[in-house]
Amino acid sequence: MIPTFRWIGFSLSLWVLPVVYALDNSTGVEVTQILKTTSSWNGNPLVYPEGQAEITGLLVEILPGAETGWHEHSVPSFGIVLEGTLEVTLKSGEVKRLQSGDALAEVVDTLHNGRNISNQRVKIIVFYTGAVGKSLTRKDP
DSSP, X not given: XXXXXXXXXXXXXXXXXXXXXXXXXXXXXXXXXXOOOSBOTTSOBOOOOSSXXXXXXEEEEEXXXXXXXXXXXXXXXXXXXXXXXXXXXXXXXXXXXXXXXXXXXXXXXXXXXXXXXXXXXXXXXXXEEEETTOOSEEEOO
């Protein structure tokens, strides 16, 4: 009879173990929020496109002194600078400087140019929250 009680006690202990979710800090798991926003870095609200959702992740590398050229994104995106220093300039003249470790929500439907102002390659991981068939980037004509 005692072994039955031990088995029941062990079974019940499995039900009361603390639940740890992948996004919670716990032993062996550390979570650091790098960005949470409802607007792009220039303050415009973020709006998701209509249609079937499609996430695209890119590693963008820009050589020292190189530029992206004037362009705009038609869907919300966010990036994290892994290496180097990037200067992003809007047509309005507003400038944002980003260094290794910085994260930002990119501007949407706003012409901008990215320029590597460091002496090393800029590496950025960018995630676009688009829709199937919708372009991510348009170059300035």
